[in-house]
Every structure is written in C-alpha cells, then in structure tokens.
Amino acid sequence: MPSMKVKGQTRKEAFDLTRSMTSSRHQTLLKITRDLTRTNSIQPSTVKDEHGKLITKLEDHYKRCANHFRTILNRPDPERPEYIEGKGKEIEIKKGPITCLEIEKAIAKSKNNRAPGEDRITTDMLKADPSMSAKCLVGLFNKVWTEEKVPDAWKKGILIKLPKKGDLSQCNNWRGINLLSVPGNKFCRVILYRIKSNVDKALREEQEGFHEGNLGHSHKQSIEWTSSIYVNFVGFEKGF
Known part of the structure; x- marks a missing residue:
C-alpha cells in the first residue's frame, strides 16, 4: 500500500x-x-578574493561581490567607437501626455509573482486594481515625461546573485540579477508601446526575429512542414 x-x-x-x-x-x-x-541545492556561503583566498567574514564577502559586479557592469568606453555611416531613419511617435489607458495596458501585460525593487511595490499590487493604480501613477509619469528626470528610487536596484555552472567560490560563476522599481518598469513599457509599432515598420527583413512572435512562428512552421531551421546564438562571456 x-x-x-x-x-x-x-x-x-x-x-x-x-x-x-x-x-x-x-x-x-x-x-x-x-x-x-x-x-x-546547497550554495556555498563564501567566495574567493582576487588572489584566490577564501573569504571568511560576511562583510568582506559583500564587498567582494559588490566590487565584482561593479567591475562587470561599469565597463570603460571603447577606444575606437563604432562609426555608422548615414543618418538613421526618423520615426514618428506619440509625444503627448501619458494617459491612464496607456498605464493600464502596461500593467495588464505584466506577469504576476515578480520580485519588487527597493520601493517594495509589486506587480500584483498594481494589478489588484489597474484603474486605480493608473490614476495614482499618471501624475508621476507625466512629470517624469515632461521634466525628463526620473525619481532616485528608479535608479536603484537590489542585486541578487544566482549560481551558474562551475566552482561557486569564484565570483565569475555567479550571475547578477538587478531588481528594479516596478512603477519605473511600467513607465518604460508605456514608452516601449509608443515606439513599438513604428519601429517594427522600420525593421528590415533580415531583422525579422525582432518582431514580436515571429521567431516562435518560424519554429511552428518548421515543425509543421518538417523542414530544417537554423538558429544562431551569440554567447557572451558576461551577460546580464
């Protein structure tokens, strides 16, 4: 039994x-x-310093991780910047005040159960009453849109490190995930929706994979017609 x-x-x-x-x-x-x-999965609580010595103090552990991600994220400018010939194509986007409907759309498209940023505001809170959330945020969003200056809370994030493959006592084998402000994310999504349709029109045929849903459509067609599909993945040493 x-x-x-x-x-x-x-x-x-x-x-x-x-x-x-x-x-x-x-x-x-x-x-x-x-x-x-x-x-x-048991994650080791210690990492090694730059000289390969195991760190035992918690404060030194935090400093080591902070310095590691600070070095990775703050890269120097290239010595020879890439030069692109010709003038880019200008596109028309909506430049008027942000509306509550735009904010509600951005909230509705968000996924649940996502970790909040430093302000502790979660997506689930906003989705509990999208209409009321939009009314609370519309004034702030339009102030940011007009003054072109974001709140300090939007500039800060909580850095979470997740293990990759390999020796986890090495900082290089940890991936840093930055938890940013959810309202700040919704503001960015409003702007994205404003430019998205016109940007899609300007993309070349070779950039078809950047159109929403097109890459998945190619996979489905490949399965349906039992044809080959070739996908190229670029592997960066440091990806965030």
Whole structure:
C-alpha cells in the first residue's frame, strides 16, 4: 500500500508539473521539480578574493561581490567607437501626455509573482486594481515625461546573485540579477508601446526575429512542414 500511494502521488506531481509548464507557472514548476528529484541545492556561503583566498567574514564577502559586479557592469568606453555611416531613419511617435489607458495596458501585460525593487511595490499590487493604480501613477509619469528626470528610487536596484555552472567560490560563476522599481518598469513599457509599432515598420527583413512572435512562428512552421531551421546564438562571456 505505501508504494502504491507513492506512485499515485508521483503521478499527480507529474500531471501538475505538465500543467505548470503549459500555463507558465514557474514557481509551481520549480517546487514540483525539487520535490520529484528530492534534491536540495546547497550554495556555498563564501567566495574567493582576487588572489584566490577564501573569504571568511560576511562583510568582506559583500564587498567582494559588490566590487565584482561593479567591475562587470561599469565597463570603460571603447577606444575606437563604432562609426555608422548615414543618418538613421526618423520615426514618428506619440509625444503627448501619458494617459491612464496607456498605464493600464502596461500593467495588464505584466506577469504576476515578480520580485519588487527597493520601493517594495509589486506587480500584483498594481494589478489588484489597474484603474486605480493608473490614476495614482499618471501624475508621476507625466512629470517624469515632461521634466525628463526620473525619481532616485528608479535608479536603484537590489542585486541578487544566482549560481551558474562551475566552482561557486569564484565570483565569475555567479550571475547578477538587478531588481528594479516596478512603477519605473511600467513607465518604460508605456514608452516601449509608443515606439513599438513604428519601429517594427522600420525593421528590415533580415531583422525579422525582432518582431514580436515571429521567431516562435518560424519554429511552428518548421515543425509543421518538417523542414530544417537554423538558429544562431551569440554567447557572451558576461551577460546580464
């Protein structure tokens, strides 16, 4: 009986796992995967300094990680800047005041269960009442749009380090994820929606993959017609 109960539970977890994959519930997907594999990832609490010496003090650990990501993110300007011949094509975008409808659209397109920035405002809070959230943000957004100056809170982020493959005592094997302000993100999304349609019209045929949904459409066509598809991935040593 115990073994049958375990098998039944495993089947249920496998079913929930499949359903989570199709519905993009990533948190549930991760939890079920951990339960099925029965493994707990233990992350080392220490890293090595620039000379390969193991750091033992927590304060020194924070300083080492901060210096590492500061060095990676603040790169010097290239000695020979790339020169692009000709004048870029100018596109017309909406330049009037930001409306509540634009903000509501940006909020509606956001995903749930996302970590907040330093201001602790989450996407779920804004989506609880998109209309009221838009009314609260429209004044701030238009002030930023007019004065071209963002709040200091939008310039700050919480840096979270996630493990990559390899020796985790090396800082190079940690990926830094910056948690930024959610309202600041919605402001950027409003601007993105304003320029998106006209930018899409200016893209060349060779840039077809930058159109929303087109890359996935190519994959579906390849499967339907059982034809080959060639995808080129550029692997950067430091990607954020």
